[in-house]
Amino acid sequence: MSERILIADDEREMLQVLSRLFSKKGYEVHSAHSGEEAWKAIEETMFDLIISDMAMEDLSGLELLERVRSVDSTTPFIIITGVGTIETAVQAIKMGAFHYITKPFKNRDIEILAQRALEYGRLNRTLQNIRPQEGGGDYTKTIIGASKCMQDLLRKVEKISDSLAPVLIEGETGTGKSLLAEKIHQSSSRKDGLFLTIDCGALTETLLESELFGHVKGAFTGALRARRGLLEEAQGGTVFLDEICEIKPSTQVKLLRAIQEGEIKPVGGNRNTKIDVRFISATSRDIIAEVGRGGFREELYYRLAVIPLCLPPLRDRREDIPLLLDHFLHKFCKIYKKKISSIKPDVLDMLLNSSWKGNIRELANILERGVLLAENETISMDCIVSSDMRQRKAAKGSDDGPVLSLKEVVEEAEKRAIARALKSANNNRSETARMLGISRRALYDKIAAYGMNV
Ligand SMILES: Nc1ncnc2c1ncn2[C@@H]1O[C@H](COP(=O)(O)OP(=O)(O)OP(=O)(O)O)[C@@H](O)[C@H]1O
Ligand SMILES: [Mg+2]
Helix, strand or coil: CCCEEEEECCCHHHHHHHHHHHHHCCCEEEEECCHHHHHHHHHHCCCCEEEEECCCCCCCHHHHHHHHHHHCCCCCEEEEECCCCHHHHHHHHHCCCCEEEECCCCHHHHHHHHHHHHHHHHHHHHHHCCCCCCCCCCCCCCCCCCCHHHHHHHHHHHHHHCCCCCEEEEECCCCCHHHHHHHHHHCCCCCCCCEEEEECCCCCHHHHHHHHHEECCCCCCCCCCCEECHHHHCCCCEEEEECHHHCCHHHHHHHHHHHHHCEECCECCCCCEECCCEEEEEECCCHHHHHHHCCCCHHHHHHHCCEEEEECCHHHCHHHHHHHHHHHHHHHHHHHCCCCCEECHHHHHHHHHCCCCCHHHHHHHHHHHHHHHCECCEECHHHHCCHHHHHHHHHCCCCCCCCCCHHHHHHHHHHHHHHHHHHHCCCCHHHHHHHHCCCHHHHHHHHHHCCCCC
16 A cells, blocks of 8 residues: 655645655655645545645644644654745754755655655554563564565575575674574574584684584693584584684684584594584675685685675665664563654664664664663653763863873773773674774783673
8 A cells, every 4th residue: 555645735836746746656645735725634534744835825834733743643744944944944843843845955855855754654653563562572583674685685595594505694793694694594404403603703723623623631721621522512403603704724724624524633632523514604804805815715715605695784775774673672672661652753864874884783782772761652862872972071071080000091991992892882792893993812812811801
């Protein structure tokens, strides 16, 4: 069913132009030649969007807006103003208009504005139905994505899930690589087997090898007893090698051999064990460039990337944002037992147009904060802008206190920066390292050196 737009203007020509424009775009358009006529239509029909001229003889745009708001608080309302009436336009926003547009305007501008307003209306309608629910709905494993690129990807995933072919997932941080890896495992015939993740960037070379292949007692300092490797532990299941680009060359050689021969040898040992695992790997780096640079072995790349998948960044699939909003709002309302019934237009605008460098994780974090801090069931900018930022601003300027050595000052500053980055990255180490501009290993070293409790 197409969406219904009411256009009110007592200038015949303008009314025709706009009606034609929106009809051509597939909307169901109703036109009203006066404010009163518009009001009559509103009383009889539910519209998804109202566009009204400000200056109409019988009933001004503002008066019409006021009447509409007295019976319905959500239908988006766009007001068309002449030049030099910015104050009335601001007043309209205060009275609950979605936005205003100043004459003369380009068709494209009003079209985009209308699209956003309709989106806003749709979202607010779903919000009306979001209440904290008991039980039901597993939000953790659902992959949301209606955009063409995500639909193509998910279709491909469905086809390949059941094969045993190794999958390599590329994508920026927070695009859902880990989520997708688990989804692939769960829709495969190995779903009853284990799904084990190895974070290749988090471990030193020795520890990574011992994680993968296991070790015998005394293989290295600290190897007090023998341990089975995860490749053996995951027998019959799936091993997820996260941040695969971080693997050191010598370990790459060993991994390649293990895959080629289907067997592994524990560190320090010499007995081979057969392995039967499916490999899924992921990286947020440009692995082809790494191969070109000689940092990643080409043969290993071809072994792991039999099925290459690429998760597009959120800014390239903005049409998924409203769905994700809906998804995360449900999720967090449920977790925090809150109800959200509206989002302020400026917040929505920000959510729809932000560059989302941290992708879906960043979006989720912001919404979590928004839900937690919402007042009167409304998410406003205040809930979204981090209170951290405000506190930091307030705290600035108080630089009294004990005199510290330069080293202590640096350490203190590093500790704080790390703690803050960890917090805003939700303890995700890769993202934290990236935010701080250091390698993951350097991050781990610093956390250990400062004895930070994370
Ligand atoms: N399409 C999606 N639908 C719903 N939730 C998603 C989607 N993609 C990601 N998420 C959620 O966003 C968060 C980040 O996803 P995930 O950890 O899988 O990203 P990642 O690409 O592995 O990040 P990193 O590179 O930092 O490891 C998770 O909470 C995940 O559940
Ligand atoms: Mg991940």
